[in-house]
Amino acid sequence: xxxxxxxxxxxxxxxxxxxxxxxxxxxxxxxxxxxxxxxxxxxxxxxxxxxxxxxxxxxxxxxxxxxxxxxxxxxxxxxxxxxxxxxxxxxxxxxxxxxxxxxxxxxxxxxxxxxxxxxxxxxxxxxxxxxxxxxxxxxxxxxxxxxxxxxxxxxxxxxxxxxxxxxxxxxxxxxxxxxxxxxxxxxxxxxxxxxxxxxxxxxxxxxxxxxxxxxxxxxxxxxxxxxxxxxxxxxxxxxxxxxxxxxxxxxxxxxxxxxxxxxxxxxxxxxxxxxxxxxxxxxxxxxxxxxxxxxxxxxxxxxxxxxxxxxxxxxxxxxxxxxxxxxxxxxxxxxxxxxxxxxxxxxxxxxxxxxxxxxxxxxxxxxxxxxxxxxxxxxxxxxxxxxxxxxxxxxxxxxxxxxxxxxxxxxxxxxxxxxxxxxxxxxxxxxxxxxxxxxxxxxxxxxxxxxxxxxxxxxxxx
Numbered sequence: 092x093x094x095x096x097x098x099x100x101x102x103x104x105x106x107x108x109x110x111x112x113x114x115x116x117x118x119x120x121x122x123x124x125x126x127x128x129x130x131x132x133x134x135x136x137x138x139x140x141x142x143x144x145x146x147x148x149x150x151x152x153x154x155x156x157x158x159x160x161x162x163x164x165x166x167x168x169x170x171x172x173x174x175x176x177x178x179x180x181x182x183x184x185x186x187x188x189x190x191x192x193x194x195x196x197x198x199x200x201x202x203x204x205x206x207x208x209x210x211x212x213x214x215x216x217x218x219x220x221x222x223x224x225x226x227x228x229x230x231x232x233x234x235x236x237x238x239x240x241x242x243x244x245x246x247x248x249x250x251x252x253x254x255x256x257x258x259x260x261x262x263x264x265x266x267x268x269x270x271x272x273x274x275x276x277x278x279x280x281x282x283x284x285x286x287x288x289x290x291x292x293x294x295x296x297x298x299x300x301x302x303x304x305x306x307x308x309x310x311x312x313x314x315x316x317x318x319x320x321x322x323x324x325x326x327x328x329x330x331x332x333x334x335x336x337x338x339x340x341x342x343x344x345x346x347x348x349x350x351x352x353x354x355x356x357x358x359x360x361x362x363x364x365x366x367x368x369x370x371x372x373x374x375x376x377x378x379x380x381x382x383x384x385x386x387x388x389x390x391x392x393x394x395x396x397x398x399x400x401x402x403x404x405x406x407x408x409x410x411x412x413x414x415x416x417x418x419x420x421x422x423x424x425x426x427x428x429x430x431x432x433x434x435x436x437x438x439x440x441x442x443x444x445x446x447x448x449x450x451x452x453x454x455x456x457x458x459x460x461x462x463x464x465x466x467x468x469x470x471x472x473x474x475x476x477x478x479x480x481x482x483x484x485x486x487x488x489x490x491x492x493x494x495x496x497x498x499x500x501x502x503x504x505x506x507x508x509x510x511x512x513x514x515x516x517x518x519x520x521x522x523x524x525x526x527x528x529x530x531x532x533x534x535x536x537x538x539x540x541x542x543x544x545x546x547x548x549x550x551x552x553x
Contacts, residue, residue, distance in 0.1 A: 093334050093335070094115060094116045094334050094337075095335060096115055096335075096357065097116035097142075097335060097336070098111065098114055098117055098118075098337060098338045098339075099118050099337060099339045099341070100118065100119045100132070100136070101120075101340070102123075104344045104350070105132035106347075107344075108350075110347055111351055111354070114141060114354075116142035116143070116144065116335065117141060117143055117144070118143075118146045118337055118339075119144070120147075121147040121169045121178070122147065122149050124172075126168040127172065129172060129173070133173070142175070143173045144175050144178065144295075145170055145175055145178050145179075146179045147162075147178065148185075149185060150163070150166070150181075151183065152182065152183075152218045152219055152232070153181075153183050153184040153204075153211065153214075154214075154218075154424075155184070155214060155421050155424040156421075156425070157218060157221055158218050160225070163226065166226065170227055171227055175228055176228060176229075177228050177229045177231055177294060179231045179233060179264045180230065180231075180232055182205060182215065182232050182234060182252075182255070183203055183204065183205065184432075185198065185201070185202060185203065186199060187199075187425065187429040187431070187432040191425035192425050195492075197429070197432050197433060197493070198492070199435070199493075200457060200461050200464065200493050200500075201456075201457055202235045203237075203432070203435075204237040204240070204241065206243070207241070207246040207248065207251040208244060208246070209245055210416075212246070212255065213416040214416045214421055215255065216255060216259050217416045219232070219259045219261050223260075229294075230262065231261065231263060231294035232264060233263075234263075234270070235266070235269055236268070236269040236272035236276075236308075236310035237272070237276065238276055238452055238456065239445065239450060240446075241445075242443070242444025243444065247284065247287060249284040249285070249286065252284075252288045252289070253287060253288050253289050256288075256289050257289075261292075262293070262294035263288065263292045263294060264296070264297060265297070266296070267281070267320055267323040267326075268323075271308065271319050271320045275307070275308035281323045281326060285326055285327055290327070291331065293331060295333060295336065296327065296337065297337055298316055298336060298337065298338050298339065299312045299320070299338070299339040299340070300312065301317070309456070311343075313341065313342035315349070315353060316357070321356060321357070324357065324361070325364035328361050328365060329365075329366065336357055338350070338353055338354055342463075430442045434454075435450065436454070436457060436492040436493065438489065457488075458489065461484070461488050461497070461500060462480075462484040464497045465484065465497055465500055465504065468497045468498050468501060472523075475514075475519055475522045475523050483508065483513070483514075484504055487504050487507050491504075502530060506527060506531075509523060509524060
């Protein structure tokens, strides 16, 4: 289906998004929506005929474990609540450890790259087919930005994506900002990636801003879209007319007029880069890769769109499911991903073959993101701790990996501070204690509890 020009819907800019003209659709982070109730802003947008696509960030389809059924069910419920024509996720892993490695589960709090190897591809393809079978609408997957690359990779990004599409029929969400990020950070050529991937499988495109610091491009989604990113968008448009293009912004939100200006720049880029044969006003009239009339369902294992353009509820096609990942593949993937994530969030030695400097940059970025997100989900903490919040949280993050979501992380951080006797200011300590008690329903652990826990840990380790 044709989506058109869209923008990422966020609560902080809900009013600005509603006021923008020429918006055909919006994308909302799935995990930020209730499964049975929509924000009033999204209700109003849907009443105006604006399509809403849920964008997941927590499945971790590139991880060694099979997708969590509860997370899949939650994503499916949001798709049905929104009447969405498709759902999207990422080609990434977000957690590691657990039963496959007989170790504690570690949460990255971030999208981390999967190795472009045949082993990782086998695991990813099986996970994707499990997800496709659990969702009521087609699935599209996004390429991610990376600060690090795996040693011993066997495929380029374009080859990896092409093989994924060939095996599963999944659609692609191509983020041109991520292609630019990987060009700066990893030396990967965006044009080569676009040449290798099946552009006819693109469901839509992301465009976002970032910033370069000390030779590293940070995909912040908090800065204006840069000219190099628009140049990658133009490269893509010269190959195919994408069904949809969406502007992402997740932080440092500008006024609505600036968002409108960025959307105008995206429209101008698409117009200028369109091949002369189909540069006219009818975007759907011609496609370089596959004519829209010949595209068929969005996914070979998902229901075809209904004749009225909705997601449809017809029978699934009969494409055979691929064989499960070969024996031992998930175990090998689990060990490798756990070693990497442990080095990034728990300070264990870096796995062999990785760039140690890049790992340190990634580790600091993960800790900084944790501090920023915890400050958003628990704004009382920086308010209570004042200027000392960030330093205290980063010190905590350096020794305490995240094992749950960000709200759990906020509680664990407060508990950690109270056990250590902080904060020094008695008024702040009292406020932090009350805050912790109100949310945990228990008395903050004291020195005795800390000693008992330490003794138990020693005994377990023997």
